[in-house]
Structures are given as C-alpha cells and as structure tokens.
Amino acid sequence: MSSDAQSDLIFKALADGRRRAILDMLKDAPRTTGELCEAFAGSLDRCTVMQHIGVLEKAELILSRREGRKRWNHLNAAPFRDIYDRWISGYAENAVALLARMKADMEAT
Amino acid sequence: MSSDAQSDLIFKALADGRRRAILDMLKDAPRTTGELCEAFAGSLDRCTVMQHIGVLEKAELILSRREGRKRWNHLNAAPFRDIYDRWISGYAENAVALLARMKADMEAT
Numbered sequence: 021m022s023s024d025a026q027s028d029l030i031f032k033a034l035a036d037g038r039r040r041a042i043l044d045m046l047k048d049a050p051r052t053t054g055e056l057c058e059a060f061a062g063s064l065d066r067c068t069v070m071q072h073i074g075v076l077e078k079a080e081l082i083l084s085r086r087e088g089r090k091r092w093n094h095l096n097a098a099p100f101r102d103i104y105d106r107w108i109s110g111y112a113e114n115a116v117a118l119l120a121r122m123k124a125d126m127e128a129t
Numbered sequence: 130m131s132s133d134a135q136s137d138l139i140f141k142a143l144a145d146g147r148r149r150a151i152l153d154m155l156k157d158a159p160r161t162t163g164e165l166c167e168a169f170a171g172s173l174d175r176c177t178v179m180q181h182i183g184v185l186e187k188a189e190l191i192l193s194r195r196e197g198r199k200r201w202n203h204l205n206a207a208p209f210r211d212i213y214d215r216w217i218s219g220y221a222e223n224a225v226a227l228l229a230r231m232k233a234d235m236e237a238t
Contacts, residue, residue: 024146031144037133047216097217104213107156108206 026080030099033079038064039072043081046095053084053091135189139208142188147173148181152190155204162193162200 033039038060045051045059053073057066064072073093076082083094142148147169154160154168162182166175173181182202185191192203 024149027149028144028146031140035137035140035144037137040133040136043216095216100213100217104209104217107152107204108209108213 029079030081030103033075033081036072036075038068039076042069042072042076043095046082046093050092050094053093056093138188139190139212142184142190145181145184147177148185151178151181151185152204155191155202159201159203162202165202 034043041060042056045056051059053070056073057069060069073082073084077084077093079099080096081099083096085092085094143152150169151165154165160168162179165182166178169178182191182193186193186202188208189205190208192205194201194203
C-alpha cells in the first residue's frame with residue numbers, strides 16, 4: 021500500500037471521536053477487547069466497539085496480540101511519530117535556523 | 130466549538146492527500162495563495178486549491194495573513210503538537226516509567 025493510502029486510513033480512522041476515545045484508553049496501558057467493550061458499554065454495543073477496533077487496526081494505530089482467549093490491544097506510537105516528523109520536526113528546525121540567521125544578521129549590523 | 134468537534138475538522142482535513150501535500154509545502158516556509166495555486170497547477174485548478182486551503186484554515190491547520198493583495202498561508206504547529214501530546218507524550222512517559230520499574234525489580238532480585 022502506498023504511504024498516501026496508509027495516511028488516508030490513519031486520518032479517516034482518527035476522524036471519529038469514539039475511535040479517538042478508544043486510543044485515549046490505550047495510552048496508559050494495553051487493554052483487552054473485552055475491557056474496551058466494557059468501558060464503552062453505556063454508549064456503544066459490543067459489535068460497534070469491535071468494528072471501531074477493526075478500523076484502528078487496519079490503520080495500524082492499534083497492534084493486537086492474542087493471548088489464550090484474550091486479545092490485547094496496544095497503541096502503536098509509530099504513526100503518531102510519523103505525523104510529528106512530517107510536519108513538526110522540520111518546522112521546528114526551520115524556525116531554529118531562521119532564528120540563527122536573524123541573530124547572525126543582527127550581529128553583522 | 131467543542132474540542133471533539135475541532136478534532137473532527139482537523140482529522141477530516143488531514144484525510145485528503147492533496148491537503149496533506151499543501152501542508153507539506155508550508156512546512157519550510159509560508160506561501161502565498163498564488164504560489165500554492167501555481168505549485169498545483171498541473172493537477173488542480175485554482176478554485177479547487179482555494180477550497181482545500183479553506184478546509185485547512187477552518188481546521189486551523191493553516192493560519193493566513195493578508196499583506197496588500199497577497200494572502201500568506203502559514204502552517205500552524207499547534208494542532209500537531211496537540212496530537213503528539215495527546216497520544217505520545219504520556220505514552221513515552223509510561224514506557225519510561227515501566228522501564229524504571231523493570232530495572233528496580235531486576236535490581237531487587
């Protein structure tokens with residue numbers, strides 16, 4: 021899959037508040053699918069939660085691992101790091117370079 | 130607007146490869162709307178580019194500033210930093226805390 025198609029999957033997956041809420045839950049620690057379903061039991065049925073997990077898994081925002089009858093869902097930090105690297109690292113580096121040039125210009129005058 | 134509605138706007142804006150390409154162009158330096166239209170002239174007409182810029186502006190991924198007849202578009206780093214803070218900072222902190230606990234456990238045995 022092209023990186024652009026993968027980016028489409030990632031941002032479409034993130035464009036839903038319930039899926040963002042699932043990722044929020046995984047930030048502190050991995051959770052089983054059962055735990056996630058229970059956490060959203062008040063607002064979403066089990067089938068809907070599992071569909072959202074599926075979308076997040078396809079976008080590789082969640083990595084899952086089976087352990088006996090349990091399925092552990094882990095947040096995948098890599099796509100978030102890629103977003104950061106794509107738009108922020110360079111941006112910050114450019115800002116630093118700009119400040120350095122300004123400083124040099126000021127010192128030269 | 131709620132932060133969740135704003136997140137919807139941000140991720141829907143990012144879910145389009147052409148809008149991501151516009152943001153890529155703004156990473157190094159701000160560009161005028163005219164420059165952006167010219168850069169995509171081979172693939173997108175002026176009106177489409179301006180619509181995409183509008184979507185990015187509404188999501189606050191682009192901040193624009195008028196200067197005479199020109200309109201300068203700047204990448205807004207804040208939403209990207211928020212994404213990072215929401216899912217990565219805590220995650221990294223937890224990973225570090227986990228490693229520290231593992232180290233302490235190993236040293237205790």
